[in-house]
Amino acid sequence: MKVLYLNGPNLNLLGTREPEIYGKTTLGDIEKSVRDKAGQMDVEIEFRQSNAESEIVGWIHSSKNTCSVIVINAGALTHTSLAIRDAIAACGLPAIEIHLSNTHRREPFRHFSYLSGVAAGIIAGFGKQSYLLALDAAVSVHANRK
Ligand code: DQA
DSSP states (O other), rough: EEEEEEEOOGGTTTTTHHHHHHHHOHHHHHHHHHHHHHHHHHHHEEEEEOHHHHHHHHHHHHHHTTOSSEEEOOOGGTTHHHHHHHHHHHHHOEEEEEEOGGGGSGGGTTTSSSGGGOEEEEEEEEEEEEEEHHHHHHHHHHHHOO
16 A cells, blocks of 8 residues: 655744744654654555645645555645645545644644545644554555455
């Protein structure tokens, strides 16, 4: 099985961006940990980041025939993007919404997510671990679908 990890705006700045909230781990470090764990589980990974909503929508469209599950940290687009929500619904793959921070403990504008209503589940608040937990969730969601 292949899992597509999508990362939205500003996540390329992890490591230096508000480290008191997001930690000091870079997105490259997170990708490496995900790939290491996936290798042990015999899962293939595609890992992408973009600051552009349209690019993320395009990746969701093209994942339809190549991937089994989407794991998405859409960053701020979580709270604004009906287009990403519709793309997930349209492609039909199970999606797992993830966040480094617990968005529900933060500002009220982070409490609403356009994606949650089309997600198989949500993992938030565990920092880098959110990405690794999502891999277990992806395998489980895929197994239950077959
Ligand atoms: C985030 C939470 C969002 O509210 C924020 O805009 C981000 C990161 C997280 O991983 O905690 O960019 O998705």
